[in-house]
Amino acid sequence: MTEVVSGTIKTYLFHNAENGYSIAKIETEDHKTITVVGYFPKLSDDVSYEFTGSYTEHNTYGKQFKVDSFKQLEVQTKSGLVSYLSSSFFVGIGPKTAFKIVETFGETAIEQIIKDHTILSKIGFTELKSKKLYDQLKENKKEEEILVELYGYGLTSKVALKLINTYHDDTLIKLKEDPYRLMYEIDGFGFNKAHAIAKKFGLSNADLRSIKASIIYTLETLSYQNGHLYTTKFEIYEMVRGLLKEDLPIEDALEELVNEKKIILENNNYFLAVIYHTELALSDKIKHLLNDSFDLDNDSLADLISFVEKQKGITYTNLQKQAIITALNNPLTIITGGPGTGKTTIIDGIISVYQLYYDVDFKKNYQLALMAPTGRAAKRMEELLDLKAQTIHRQLGYNYDGKFTFDENNPIREKLLIIDEASMIDIFLAKKLFDAIRVNHQVIIVGDEDQLPSVGPGNVLGDMIASKVIPTVKLNEIHRQAKDSHIITLARSINEQNLTDDLLMTNEDVYFKTGNIPEIKNMILSQIKGALEQGYSLKDDIEVLIPMYKGDLGIDEINKLIQSTFNPNIKNEGLNYNDKTFFLHDKVIQLVNDPERNVMNGDIGLVTEFSYDNDSKPFLEVSFDETKVRYYKQDLEELNLAYAISIHKSQGSEYPIVILPVVRQYMHMLKKELIYTAITRAKKYLLILGNMEILKFASNQLAEKRKTMLAQRLSSMNQVNDSDDISPYDFLD
Numbered sequence: 001m002t003e004v005v006s007g008t009i010k011t012y013l014f015h016n017a018e019n020g021y022s023i024a025k026i027e028t029e030d031h032k033t034i035t036v037v038g039y040f041p042k043l044s045d046d047v048s049y050e051f052t053g054s055y056t057e058h059n060t061y062g063k064q065f066k067v068d069s070f071k072q073l074e075v076q077t078k079s080g081l082v083s084y085l086s087s088s089f090f091v092g093i094g095p096k097t098a099f100k101i102v103e104t105f106g107e108t109a110i111e112q113i114i115k116d117h118t119i120l121s122k123i124g125f126t127e128l129k130s131k132k133l134y135d136q137l138k139e140n141k142k143e144e145e146i147l148v149e150l151y152g153y154g155l156t157s158k159v160a161l162k163l164i165n166t167y168h169d170d171t172l173i174k175l176k177e178d179p180y181r182l183m184y185e186i187d188g189f190g191f192n193k194a195h196a197i198a199k200k201f202g203l204s205n206a207d208l209r210s211i212k213a214s215i216i217y218t219l220e221t222l223s224y225q226n227g228h229l230y231t232t233k234f235e236i237y238e239m240v241r242g243l244l245k246e247d248l249p250i251e252d253a254l255e256e257l258v259n260e261k262k263i264i265l266e267n268n269n270y271f272l273a274v275i276y277h278t279e280l281a282l283s284d285k286i287k288h289l290l291n292d293s294f295d296l297d298n299d300s301l302a303d304l305i306s307f308v309e310k311q312k313g314i315t316y317t318n319l320q321k322q323a324i325i326t327a328l329n330n331p332l333t334i335i336t337g338g339p340g341t342g343k344t345t346i347i348d349g350i351i352s353v354y355q356l357y358y359d360v361d362f363k364k365n366y367q368l369a370l371m372a373p374t375g376r377a378a379k380r381m382e383e384l385l386d387l388k389a390q391t392i393h394r395q396l397g398y399n400y401d402g403k404f405t406f407d408e409n410n411p412i413r414e415k416l417l418i419i420d421e422a423s424m425i426d427i428f429l430a431k432k433l434f435d436a437i438r439v440n441h442q443v444i445i446v447g448d449e450d451q452l453p454s455v456g457p458g459n460v461l462g463d464m465i466a467s468k469v470i471p472t473v474k475l476n477e478i479h480r481q482a483k484d485s486h487i488i489t490l491a492r493s494i495n496e497q498n499l500t501d502d503l504l505m506t507n508e509d510v511y512f513k514t515g516n517i518p519e520i521k522n523m524i525l526s527q528i529k530g531a532l533e534q535g536y537s538l539k540d541d542i543e544v545l546i547p548m549y550k551g552d553l554g555i556d557e558i559n560k561l562i563q564s565t566f567n568p569n570i571k572n573e574g575l576n577y578n579d580k581t582f583f584l585h586d587k588v589i590q591l592v593n594d595p596e597r598n599v600m601n602g603d604i605g606l607v608t609e610f611s612y613d614n615d616s617k618p619f620l621e622v623s624f625d626e627t628k629v630r631y632y633k634q635d636l637e638e639l640n641l642a643y644a645i646s647i648h649k650s651q652g653s654e655y656p657i658v659i660l661p662v663v664r665q666y667m668h669m670l671k672k673e674l675i676y677t678a679i680t681r682a683k684k685y686l687l688i689l690g691n692m693e694i695l696k697f698a699s700n701q702l703a704e705k706r707k708t709m710l711a712q713r714l715s716s717m718n719q720v721n722d723s724d725d726i727s728p729y730d731f732l733d
């Protein structure tokens with residue numbers, strides 16, 4: 001129920017200057033104290049405000065008033081006016097001066113000053129001082145008028161403040177000009193929200209601005225959700241009609257967007273400008289690097305390889321030797337292959353031979369940069385190779401303001417760069433990475449091209465291989481220890497779309513069990529219990545991999561099930577956010593990059609403390625591998641339970657035990673690449689629970705091929721594009 005409360009601000013318990021989110025105590029005229037929560041700026045404590053909203057009951061803090069909008073109460077009394085004029089809104093006016101103004105001009109002082117500020121000379125104001133007060137009064141009134149008008153369009157105070165903070169006095173002009181600018185210029189605004197506001201401003205679906213926005217949205221959806229870099233006119237038409245539900249002059253809008261260079265048309269394909277220029281620049285940079293050459297003495301390389309083989313007690317296959325030689329002789333090399341084909345072994349070989357050839361010691365001399373897209377993959381690399389490895393973001397000096405320290409103007413210093421798990425790299429990260437690489441660096445890209453492509457747009461690894469212009473070694477032989485692994489055999493047969501019934505028999509390391517949903521839930525619990533009894537840890541060794549969040553066998557549900565069964569702390573107090581509650585000792589996953597706090601998307605940690613700070617605010621402390629991070633309630637959006645995680649989030653990580661439910665409700669998500677990726681996460685034991693017919697069916701469903709041009713661009717080797725004047729980042733932000 002919408003209600004109105006009015007009063008003056010007593011204290012702010014919390015205020016976020018960026019978005020205006022505030023928790024404050026107000027005192028009403030009848031001296032009651034009410035906690036108000038919502039989006040409003042720092043308000044003057046001398047002025048009365050009227051808040052519109054509703055009362056809510058907060059678990060910990062009790063009754064609060066949730067603010068939808070607010071306005072300053074008309075200043076009626078003389079004393080109110082004195083307070084207002086001497087408030088922090090007006091610089092240089094103290095209570096004495098304010099009193100003088102009100103005494104002289106009465107209750108209509110403000111209106112009179114706005115009409116003619118020179119009247120202030122009567123009380124000794126200089127021209128400069130009276131103009132200043134006039135400006136501040138106008139400014140103050142204006143902001144309020146804009147807010148009131150925005151509320152009138154049904155915008156919440158959160159949105160209204162965000163707009164005012166961005167566009168200031170021009171807010172209404174800018175919005176009326178094109179309400180869809182919100183989509184491009186304000187974080188958190190998608191097409192649907194902007195479209196709803198556009199309607200309130202009276203724009204019809206047939207308005208060119210609406211059609212243009214829906215075309216951009218169509219391309220964004222295809223890129224950021226499906227990974228495609230371009231699409232056809234036909235698809236744009238279909239999707240725009242689906243969005244606006246009318247037959248509209250799409251052609252004109254599309255042409256305008258192309259003329260405005262917001263969309264690039266190339267060979268009948270339509271690209272978002274930022275994506276087009278990113279891909280083009282990436283391809284040019286790769287071509288540029290490929291021009292370099294490193295002609296090594298191959299006889300001495302062969303000797304060194306033999307020496308390393310003896311040293312390590314290993315005999316490399318011919319293909320593996322070829323991989324080492326190729327990597328050392330070329331500016332850019334790709335080494336690809338499935339699990340157990342020796343990718344890590346070869347990275348180790350390359351590093352050893354390189355050190356001998358150039359007589360350097362990577363432990364003492366920082367000439368090697370080992371990188372992976374995720375923290376966990378980097379950590380695994382570090383453990384296996386016994387050398388420092390870090391995420392690509394960290395290597396590039398990604399910092400809290402979203403900028404990278406290393407770029408084309410300040411390239412990475414190390415000379416040999418090895419990047420593992422490269423299938424996870426999207427075009428934006430690839431562009432950033434290659435920007436920071438200079439000619440005479442040597443780059444080795446390692447990955448399994450059959451895994452899921454990157455979450456972001458593009459198919460960088462696949463395209464680089466398909467271009468056939470980058471020296472590539474495809475390792476395909478499964479090696480000794482790995483040969484006995486049924487996990488690897490199963491993965492390979494799925495990858496080759498050759499999954500036969502005899503492969504679905506339980507053996508030493510793969511366990512298949514059919515069952516319905518309640519049975520699967522019980523099996524998950526009993527398998528975890530068994531593993532814990534054998535000394536495995538829930539945090540480090542066991543992961544349930546699931547393709548979707550919702551549903552009774554979705555990630556959220558399974559997380560709650562495992563939490564309630566295995567975390568005894570659920571009896572104690574926890575910190576909740578939406579329908580999740582986190583307790584001491586919960587296993588959690590960070591969902592977004594947060595470089596300021598040194599924790600990145602996909603990092604897994606353990607809640608090691610639940611406590612209250614000096615202001616009695618509850619918080620959690622989470623221990624990640626490298627750091628401890630404190631989460632208050634408002635930070636919990638970044639966190640999820642991690643007993644079960646998505647298959648996408650599991651990329652780049654391996655776990656001794658993987659539990660993989662496969663049921664009909666996942667059907668629309670299940671594709672060969674997804675199943676292959678999930679299975680290859682298991683190191684020791686893989687438990688597949690559910691419906692094996694679905695597993696067989698899904699293993700033959702191929703993910704849609706991403707529409708990208710990188711392979712073609714790379715293979716047109718001789719034409720390096722000189723688009724120096726435009727950078728893709730001209731199109732960002």
Ligand SMILES: Nc1ncnc2c1ncn2[C@@H]1O[C@H](COP(=O)(O)OP(=O)(O)OP(=O)(O)O)[C@@H](O)[C@H]1O
Pocket residue numbers: 314315316317320337338339340341342343344345346479480481482
């Ligand atoms: N030439 C070889 N001779 C004997 N064993 C080998 C050889 N090459 C690799 N191996 C062994 O095969 C196993 C798999 O190799 P490695 O871990 O390098 O593969 P990978 O491709 O990195 O696999 P994953 O992607 O699963 O980590 C390891 O135990 C490794 O020691």
